[in-house]
Amino acid sequence: MNAPRTLFDKLWDAHQVVPESDTAPAVLYIDLHLVHEVTSPQAFSELRARGLKLRRPDRTLATLDHSTPTLPADADGHRPYTTPEAEAQVEKLQANCREFGVKLHDWDSDARGIVHVIGPELGATQPGMTIVCGDSHTSTHGAFGALAFGIGTTEVGHVMATQCLLQRKPKSFAIHVDGELPKGVGAKDLVLHIIATIGVGGGTGHVLEFRGPAIEALSMEARMTMCNMSIEAGARAGLIAPDDTTFAWLEGRPSAPRGPDWDRAVAHWTTLRSDAGAHYDREVRIDATLVRPTVTYGTHPGMAGALDAPVPEATNDQEHRALEYMRVTAGKSIAGMPVDVVFIGSCTNSRLPDLRAAAEILRGRQVAEGVRMLVVPGSEAVRREAEAEGLHEVFTAAGAEWRVPGCSMCIAMNGDLAQPGQLVVSTSNRNFEGRQGKGARTVLASPETAAASAVAGRLSDARSVLKTSEAAA
Ligand code: SF4
Numbered sequence: 001m002n003a004p005r006t007l008f009d010k011l012w013d014a015h016q017v018v019p020e021s022d023t024a025p026a027v028l029y030i031d032l033h034l035v036h037e038v039t040s041p042q043a044f045s046e047l048r049a050r051g052l053k054l055r056r057p058d059r060t061l062a063t064l065d066h067s068t069p070t071l072p073a074d075a076d077g078h079r080p081y082t083t084p085e086a087e088a089q090v091e092k093l094q095a096n097c098r099e100f101g102v103k104l105h106d107w108d109s110d111a112r113g114i115v116h117v118i119g120p121e122l123g124a125t126q127p128g129m130t131i132v133c134g135d136s137h138t139s140t141h142g143a144f145g146a147l148a149f150g151i152g153t154t155e156v157g158h159v160m161a162t163q164c165l166l167q168r169k170p171k172s173f174a175i176h177v178d179g180e181l182p183k184g185v186g187a188k189d190l191v192l193h194i195i196a197t198i199g200v201g202g203g204t205g206h207v208l209e210f211r212g213p214a215i216e217a218l219s220m221e222a223r224m225t226m227c228n229m230s231i232e233a234g235a236r237a238g239l240i241a242p243d244d245t246t247f248a249w250l251e252g253r254p255s256a257p258r259g260p261d262w263d264r265a266v267a268h269w270t271t272l273r274s275d276a277g278a279h280y281d282r283e284v285r286i287d288a289t290l291v292r293p294t295v296t297y298g299t300h301p302g303m304a305g306a307l308d309a310p311v312p313e314a315t316n317d318q319e320h321r322a323l324e325y326m327r328v329t330a331g332k333s334i335a336g337m338p339v340d341v342v343f344i345g346s347c348t349n350s351r352l353p354d355l356r357a358a359a360e361i362l363r364g365r366q367v368a369e370g371v372r373m374l375v376v377p378g379s380e381a382v383r384r385e386a387e388a389e390g391l392h393e394v395f396t397a398a399g400a401e402w403r404v405p406g407c408s409m410c411i412a413m414n415g416d417l418a419q420p421g422q423l424v425v426s427t428s429n430r431n432f433e434g435r436q437g438k439g440a441r442t443v444l445a446s447p448e449t450a451a452a453s454a455v456a457g458r459l460s461d462a463r464s465v466l467k468t469s470e471a472a473a
Pocket of ligand 1: 065066114115116137346347348406407410411428429
């Protein structure tokens, strides 16, 4: 009888073209290569310089997201690019996709959006696949039981030329999440809690598999939030076993299999979950019932804790510097800190349920005076669905800005950025110094915490904002 295997083992074994040896990494076949304007120009140039064709244009999918403005085009169709370089990057991708025969979700596509939002939406992301992209948060697609990870520009070129990648096999790390999340606590709180527990480097060299009843109870969007952030614990990738929730979410999407192919695919996908007794190199257990609304207080996602808990004492120079930069005091909770900007968006939390959760808090309330709030849907599809539900009207009536899809203030390379010293409550995934603008201070949080903080003008627990309004009613 074969030894029990983990989900990760199964994905790895199925894609290994040449196994790794002491002297050489494995050659891994790649099922889907996602491309955007920032990390692809050099790779396309390399192909051209070597006279190579793109190996599998049919397994390559491109979109515009990172350097794209999130303000609409003017009457002449001109978009407010922040720099000529940003515009040139977009034009380069458009030209490269035409030349190499790549499907690009361009400005006129009704499916354009952040690369890690549109892949799943289109059904291009499927269980059992290997997926890469020149972007760290490719780990998002692991929510579907796909081995998905970010690659560097040189590797982007390798995949374009060969549809394969040289890789050493990472170790496996099971994160069992027992129990049920308390009401008002979601995937973003849980994943920040996990990163704070295992440490910002806790997943280094590993592929995480999130498992257990609290994970199985999550929606696909929430699972994407979990896997998206796995990279922030240093992990190579994050995985969740595909199940009925996965299949129901994928069925009928444009690139998902249909008819008998769908039945065959589901039969195969069902076999991917880790076998009973499979060995993991490392395992931890997390009690979901203990998770509270969780935020970061420092300058990496591991410096996170419950919003109402005191900030721990710094234990090294880097932590001292982080607390100083963030202007937080050890021993005191950061709840109540004045907020300047609130950003709801990014490949972590810009999907419909995220926007619905934020709108629920903003409905009938106002963004506090002096606070700027941006709500940026992750894709045109999310924008359409949100507008069909009238969520954009809730946001604008509250005083927030409703934008065109894109990475926006997650990365501050497209014109959306915070000013030096401003405190941003952000639903994105990275909070290092300057990520959202030079000198800007980022607090990573859930959409609920972000929306509640916008209303209160201070870092706030959504549950208390809702309770206060109920009591006043
Ligand atoms: S939203 Fe942020 S993390 Fe996600 S793909 Fe864009 S820049 Fe990268």
